Amino acid sequence: MNKIIEISSLHYSINNKKILDDINISFGKGEFIGLIGPNGAGKTTLLKSINGINELDAGDIKIAGKDIRKMKDKELAKEVALMNQNTSISFAFPCGEIVMMGRYPYSRTFGGFTKEDSEIVNKYMNFTDTINFKDRLITQLSGGERQRVLFAKVLAQETDVILLDEPTASLDITHEEQIFKYSKELSDKGKTVIAAVHDLRIAIKYCSKLVLLDKGGIVKEGTAEEVITEENLKTAYGINSQVYFNTVSNSLDFFVR
Numbered sequence: 001m002n003k004i005i006e007i008s009s010l011h012y013s014i015n016n017k018k019i020l021d022d023i024n025i026s027f028g029k030g031e032f033i034g035l036i037g038p039n040g041a042g043k044t045t046l047l048k049s050i051n052g053i054n055e056l057d058a059g060d061i062k063i064a065g066k067d068i069r070k071m072k073d074k075e076l077a078k079e080v081a082l083m084n085q086n087t088s089i090s091f092a093f094p095c096g097e098i099v100m101m102g103r104y105p106y107s108r109t110f111g112g113f114t115k116e117d118s119e120i121v122n123k124y125m126n127f128t129d130t131i132n133f134k135d136r137l138i139t140q141l142s143g144g145e146r147q148r149v150l151f152a153k154v155l156a157q158e159t160d161v162i163l164l165d166e167p168t169a170s171l172d173i174t175h176e177e178q179i180f181k182y183s184k185e186l187s188d189k190g191k192t193v194i195a196a197v198h199d200l201r202i203a204i205k206y207c208s209k210l211v212l213l214d215k216g217g218i219v220k221e222g223t224a225e226e227v228i229t230e231e232n233l234k235t236a237y238g239i240n241s242q243v244y245f246n247t248v249s250n251s252l253d254f255f256v257r
């Protein structure tokens, strides 16, 4: 595996409460990883840590062999983009400007943005079906429309690592499938996508690898078959389930008893 993210002995706490506890994991180029686990498991915290937002208690995170603490903000932002879970935006910017913010790591101090930046913004706004919102204020969009604009912003950052925190939480089924399908296409082209996902079926369908977190630790990482087991679902979610092969969807499936 050609590793792009290496996390070793990561510990992170807030007010002496352990939030991430001794995380050791690597992610390869071209993987589409689904981070799963119950509320409060540490999915968002892990994504923020990879994006350099959290100051770690111990351990380190390397992206393409470089310790993220030694990277300048713009340098890290050319490698990693994060789409936040929180879509409640209070600043009233036009959507085109929001997506252009994804080009910030490439801007020059006095030069601002180029024609190429504008073309990239249009490309991803067309793709996410948000081009018609370009001049509208983001505060005037629905939750799902906003989420698509924020996805366009992350894509416009054109990084090798893309972190998505519950990217489809407010999306209708068409746009949900579109975001996962496109994320898979990006990973097929060599990008590494890590998405925190609650919908286990969509994670099973699209992700090449799953990481099950619980109480700040990794319960299991591997293929859907390795991770989605009755025992693991009981450990992490406390549910009694039956895992089976669904011959209609042609994939692993489960139901809660």
Ligand SMILES: Nc1ncnc2c1ncn2[C@@H]1O[C@H](COP(=O)(O)OP(=O)(O)OP(=O)(O)O)[C@@H](O)[C@H]1O
Binding pocket: 014, 019, 037, 038, 039, 040, 041, 042, 043, 044, 045, 046, 196
């Ligand atoms: N600023 C904070 N102050 C105190 N505790 C926090 C803070 N941010 C997160 N936590 C705690 O850290 C733990 C992990 O939170 P995190 O948001 O990473 O979980 P998650 O797996 O993303 O959950 P969800 O599925 O509900 O989004 C939770 O117990 C949460 O309450």
